């Protein structure tokens with residue numbers, strides 16, 4: 001069915017209709033919600049180590065308890081059903097499955113995800129599994145982690161264990177979540193695990209992430225036969241001025257974040273700018289690696305939060321661009337500009353550059369302040385409601401412009417551990433009281449449930 005828009009006005013709610021079969025879901029990740037990171041024989045991950053390193057986490061927060069989803073998964077699946085979610089995107093903790101990262105399989109860890117998937121299926125919620133959402137087994141990090149070329153095979157072996165266990169029940173898989181963040185925040189900025197700051201490591205890590213992705217897709221074709229894709233975070237880059245240096249910095253920022261991963265995965269080559277950006281730190285990668293990286297994908301997932309406007313800054317690295325704050329714009333609690341038009345532009349850009357591939361918005365959402373404890377049993381979050389309204393409209397705009405949009409996932413189902421920002425930044429459509437661990441559906445959750453019920457409806 002062709003997407004239909006009945007009426008449209010930017011300020012008043014209008015009626016939107018999404019195509020039949022459009023998938024509405026919500027997303028989370030293992031370390032951010034599960035807690036009990038070492039339970040039932042699991043091995044430590046790099047996040048376990050990072051979070052327990054003094055000074056790395058806001059307020060010393062850790063994922064030791066997080067949302068206690070490891071014990072409360074039944075209640076959480078019931079909440080998903082109450083919201084009418086059609087799909088749930090979660091990630092699997094590699095070191096629960098393979099405590100040493102490779103070799104011995106920990107059946108008890110596997111059983112957790114088997115129970116979760118069965119409970120989702122019982123409620124007719126489609127499980128969408130991400131194999132890697134940033135929590136590399138610490139044992140592999142001890143062998144170099146993403147710097148070691150063997151990581152591609154370690155990943156494919158782990159993926160095969162998962163495909164064999166759940167391939168019949170999980171129809172949609174993602175290899176990696178946001179490889180750019182893994183390489184940039186983990187190996188350039190050092191703000192996320194494993195906390196390195198090394199220009200020479202970043203391209204190698206990025207390349208090995210992509211090789212792991214390719215090997216993971218190949219392994220999928222050999223052992224399971226539904227759908228597999230890659231999830232990237234994209235952020236349209238605008239130049240702050242027409243000044244030559246600003247324009248060039250913006251082009252570099254775009255290559256670094258938006259094309260460094262999708263170009264090799266979809267087109268089989270790195271953007272030409274990579275060498276200019278990294279200089280001597282950019283190695284020559286063998287052609288056969290690029291052949292491994294470029295695997296046919298069933299879908300691409302786009303995580304979208306914001307845009308950036310860039311000006312040249314000699315002090316920044318590896319890209320000499322600094323973000324310029326916009327006057328008259330709304331910023332979220334993570335200091336990200338609310339810019340819904342960037343989402344339609346991004347989805348249209350992917351379609352134009354890489355062809356009409358099936359697309360999902362695999363994450364979209366915002367941190368705004370919510371009280372730590374609900375007031376009179378309720379959480380009223382009008383800013384988040386407005387964020388969702390405007391971004392879901394933007395997805396519809398992309399559909400009308402010809403993007404092959406298949407679904408949308410809110411980030412996040414639950415308030416959770418926002419990595420090194422700890423529990424202070426709340427992204428949930430369901431509030432979590434981190435004292436009592438009680439869950440309360442926010443107004444945004446009810447709003448989203450109504451969108452799902454009406455397949456668009458009054459936006």
Ligand code: BGC
Pocket residue numbers: 029032177178181233303363411418419427
């Ligand atoms: C990540 C999530 C994170 C969210 C908000 C994405 O980069 O995939 O894990 O919580 O953005 O920062």
